[in-house]
Amino acid sequence: MTSFEFGAKIRQEEFCLDSETVFTNHGSYGTAPKRVIHFQRRLRDEMERNPDLFFRRKYAELWESNLRMVCDFVGAKAENTVLVPNATTGTNAVLKSFPLKPGDIVLATEHTYVAVQNLCKEVVRLSPGVDVMLMKIALPIHGDEDVVQRFTDCLDQHPNIKLAVIDHITSPASILLPVKELINLCRSRQVAVMIDGAHAPGQIPLNIEQLQPDFYTGNLHKWLFAPKTAALLYIHPKFHDVIKPVITSWGWGLNIHQNFARQGTMDPTAYFSASESIAFYQDIGGIEAITKYNSTLLDKAVDHLVDVWGTKKLPIPKAMEAPFMKLVLLPDLPGYDKNFENAERLILDVFDQFNVITAFACVQGDLWVRLSAQVYNAWEDYVKVERAITEMRKGSIDK
Numbered sequence: 001m002t003s004f005e006f007g008a009k010i011r012q013e014e015f016c017l018d019s020e021t022v023f024t025n026h027g028s029y030g031t032a033p034k035r036v037i038h039f040q041r042r043l044r045d046e047m048e049r050n051p052d053l054f055f056r057r058k059y060a061e062l063w064e065s066n067l068r069m070v071c072d073f074v075g076a077k078a079e080n081t082v083l084v085p086n087a088t089t090g091t092n093a094v095l096k097s098f099p100l101k102p103g104d105i106v107l108a109t110e111h112t113y114v115a116v117q118n119l120c121k122e123v124v125r126l127s128p129g130v131d132v133m134l135m136k137i138a139l140p141i142h143g144d145e146d147v148v149q150r151f152t153d154c155l156d157q158h159p160n161i162k163l164a165v166i167d168h169i170t171s172p173a174s175i176l177l178p179v180k181e182l183i184n185l186c187r188s189r190q191v192a193v194m195i196d197g198a199h200a201p202g203q204i205p206l207n208i209e210q211l212q213p214d215f216y217t218g219n220l221h222k223w224l225f226a227p228k229t230a231a232l233l234y235i236h237p238k239f240h241d242v243i244k245p246v247i248t249s250w251g252w253g254l255n256i257h258q259n260f261a262r263q264g265t266m267d268p269t270a271y272f273s274a275s276e277s278i279a280f281y282q283d284i285g286g287i288e289a290i291t292k293y294n295s296t297l298l299d300k301a302v303d304h305l306v307d308v309w310g311t312k313k314l315p316i317p318k319a320m321e322a323p324f325m326k327l328v329l330l331p332d333l334p335g336y337d338k339n340f341e342n343a344e345r346l347i348l349d350v351f352d353q354f355n356v357i358t359a360f361a362c363v364q365g366d367l368w369v370r371l372s373a374q375v376y377n378a379w380e381d382y383v384k385v386e387r388a389i390t391e392m393r394k395g396s397i398d399k
Contacts, residue, residue, distance in 0.1 A: 003340075004214050004232075004283075004284045004285065004375075005377040006130060006284075006293045006375040006376075007375075007377070008132055008316050008376075008378050010284070010375055010376055011376035011377075011378075013042070013159070014034055015033055015034065015115065015375070015376050016034045016309045017031060017038065017376065020063075020355060020359060021351075021355050021357060022354075022355065022358075022381045022384045022385070023357050023372065023376075023381070024357065024371050024372055024373075024377060024381050024382065024385055025083060025326070025347075025357050025358050025359045026222070026223075026238045026372040026373070026374040026377075027171070027174075027199060027359065027370065027372040028086070028359055028372075029222075029224060029228065030219075030222040030223065030225070030226075030228070031223045031247060031312075031378065032058060032221070032224065032225055032226060032227045032228075032273075032277065032396050033080065033225055033277075033280050034223055035276065035280060036226065036227060036273055036276050036280055037094075037227065037283070039273050040227050040269045040270065040272075040273040040276075041121055041275040043062075043269040043272055044267070044269050045077070046058075046333070047269065048389060051312065053099065054117075054267075059261075059268065060290070061263050062262075062268070062271075062272040063083065063268070063271065063272070064078075064256075065272055065303075066083070066272050066274045066275050067081060067082070067083055067257075068082070069274060069275045069278055070220065070232055070278070071232075071316060072116040072233065072272050073201070073278055074201055074206040074207075074208050074218065074234075075206055075208050075209055075214060076208040076209055076234050077209060078215070078247055079237075079357075080235055080236065080237060080240075081208075081232055081234045081257075082232070082233050082256055082260035082261070083230070083231070083232060083233075083261070083274075084231050084233045084245075084260065085229040085230070085231060085259070085270075086123075086198075086216070086217050086219055086221070086228075086230075086231045087089065087196060087197070087217045087218060087231050088115050088119075088140070088198075089231070089233075089246060090217030090231055090232070090233035091116055091119060091165070091194065091196055092119055092219055092246050093192070093228075093233060093243055093244065093245050093246055094194050094215045094217075094235075094243055095119055095123050095163070095165070095242045096232075096246060097242055097244045098162075098163055098192065098194075098242070098243070099242065099296035100123070100127050100130045100162060100163070101129070101130075102127075102128065102129025102130065103129060103130075103134050103155070103160055103277070104129075104130050104131075104161075104162040104163075104262075105130070105131050105132070105156065105158055105162065105164070106119050106120050106123060106124070106131070106133070106164075106335070107132075107133050107134045107135060107155075107158075107161045107163070107164040107165065107191075107301065108132065108133070108134050108135070108162075108164075109134060109135045109136070109137050109163045109167075109173060110134050110135070110136050110212035110385065111137055111167060111170040111171075111173050111247070112134065112135065112148075112165060112167060112170075112196070113167070113196065113198065114172045115316045116165060116196060116243060117134065117235075120132040124353050125398050129158075131367060133154070133158065133161070135150065135151070136150075136352055137150055137152050137175075137198075137316050138364070139314070139316070139363075139364055140315030140342040141175070141315070141316045141317070141320060142199075142317065143317055143319075143320075144178035144181065144319075144320070147177060147178060147181065147182070148178060148181050148185060151164075151182055151185055151186075152185060155185070155186070155189045155191060155346070159189075161189075161191050162191060163191065163192045163193075163313065164182075164186050164191050164194070165183055165194045165196060166179060166183075166193060166194070166195055166196065167195075167196045167197075167198075167226070168195055168196065168197040168198075168200045168204075168218075169197070169198075169199040169200060169204070169322045169325070171198060171199060172327075172334070172359065172363065172368075172370050173314065173315070173327060173361070173363050174199075174320060174321070174322040174325040174327055174360035175316055175320055175321075175322070176204070176319070176320050176322050178212055179195055179211060179213070180210075180365045183195070183211060183212060183213050186376065187212075188356070188377070189382065190212040191356065192215075192239075192296065193213045193214050193215070194213070194214065194215040194216075194217075194238030194242060195211070195213045195216045195217070196216060197216055197217060198217070198219050198224055198231075198326065199219070199223065199231065199322065200216075200218045200222060201218040201219065201220055201222075201224045201232070202220075202222065202224035202225070202281060202287075202290075202325050203222075203223040203322065203323055203325075204322075205287060206218075210236050211238070212236075213234070214234070214235075214236045214238075214239060215233065215234060215235055215236065215239070215243070215306075216232075216234040217233045217234070218231060218232055218384065219226030219229060220232065220271070220274055220380070223283055223324065223374075224274075224277055224278065224283070224296045225270070225277040225280050225281055226270060226273060226274050226277040227265075227270040227273050227277075228270060228302045229270040229271075229279075230270040230271055230273070232272055233257060240255070240256050242357065243256070244259060247263045247264060248262050249262050249264050250262040258377055284337075284375060288304065290375055291323050291324075292375075293373075293375055294323060294373040294374060294375065295323045295324070295373070297373045297377060297378075297379065297382075298323075298324065298325075298326055298372075298373035299326075300379065300382075301371055301373070301382035301385075302326050302328055302371065303381070304382065304383075304386060305369070305371075305382070305385070305386050305389075306328055306390060308390065309328070309329075309330070309389065309390070309393075310332065310388070311328060311329035311331055311332045312329050313326060313328055313329070314326070314327040314328075314363075322325065324372060324373050324374065325370060325371065325372050325373075326370070326371055327363065327368040327370050328359065328367065328369050328382050329366055329367075329368055329370065329373075329379045330360070330366075330367045330368060330369055331389070331393050332387060332393070333367070333389070333392050333393060333395075334392075334395035335395070336367065338365055338366055338367050339362055339387075340343070340361060340362045342362070343360040343361050343362045343367055344360075346360040346367070347360055347391075350388050350389075350392070353388070353390040353391075353392075354384065354387075356384050356385055356388045358370070358371065358372075358385050359371075359372070363386070369389070371385070
């Protein structure tokens with residue numbers, strides 16, 4: 001294994017990030033290392049040199065080899081897993097295929113990713129008589145048992161719930177949910193479970209076969225260093241004949257691999273670079289070294305911001321905090337009411353004024369900064385976040 005120095009050095013040597021910009025929002029889009037980008041570029045060159053040979057002969061070989069590496073990494077059987085462009089696509093495939101009838105309910109939570117909440121609403125529109133329920137998980141949370149009890153009460157009170165959409169790590173609140181317990185609970189009530197693990201691969205250890213969900217989707221481009229448009233979708237064998245890709249194409253009526261692999265003509269090189277991204281992840285130390293660096297740095301940053309701003313971190317137990325993403329309550333900022341629109345506006349305002357990229361969220365009526373830590377981050381990045389918000393707190397910047 002090659003020796004790497006995390007922080008500014010690995011950023012300069014291994015990543016393409018703009019040297020003039022502070023990046024503390026890896027969680028939204030991720031970024032691929034130079035070597036992965038160069039690997040993908042070589043694949044694209046090969047594809048363009050002989051497109052027919054690439055798609056007719058090379059494609060299937062590369063799909064299978066990369067799928068098997070991804071499955072080894074996340075603990076899933078290849079025969080139950082397909083590659084998809086992103087977790088949103090995976091979730092769409094499941095929810096738009098799952099058999100629902102009038103009176104059935106799809107359960108999500110108020111912490112469910114907004115795009116997935118929108119998907120649930122669209123499923124209701126497409127399926128007359130079907131309803132969606134957004135369950136509240138109020139803060140503070142004292143432990144896993146609070147969440148499990150909330151789901152238990154909801155399932156007992158609403159026996160028509162047939163499908164539950166549960167985040168492994170919520171976005172944007174960055175809460176690590178007890179998915180194994182929730183999967184078992186839902187199974188005991190004959191409720192199918194779709195786990196949205198958008199932020200899981202590369203951030204937490206995974207063994208999907210041991211979890212035994214009905215469905216699991218996770219991005220590779222966020223915490224596993226893959227190029228964008230690379231994700232996985234696990235489908236339990238009992239649903240192989242039920243779940244279809246959003247796009248109907250050449251694989252219609254065939255097995256899940258053929259059905260999902262042939263989605264019209266598209267650039268598949270992000271999928272086929274997964275092997276290189278996993279190799280990079282392992283080469284820099286794997287989950288143990290990456291977690292030690294990212295979590296230590298992020299804990300220090302959170303404590304610093306709480307101390308300087310006089311606010312607080314998200315009121316959840318340490319064991320329920322995502323390792324690489326955490327929230328800190330913002331102080332009151334002149335001109336920014338506490339709502340989703342202003343959280344979104346803050347992202348570009350802070351960048352425009354301070355050349356700092358970070359994420360902001362409105363969670364249960366308050367504005368929070370969501371800090372991410374990746375191996376290219378350094379302590380100085382979070383000091384600059386603190387200083388930017390401190391300046392905005394004075395109300396002295398341009399709007």
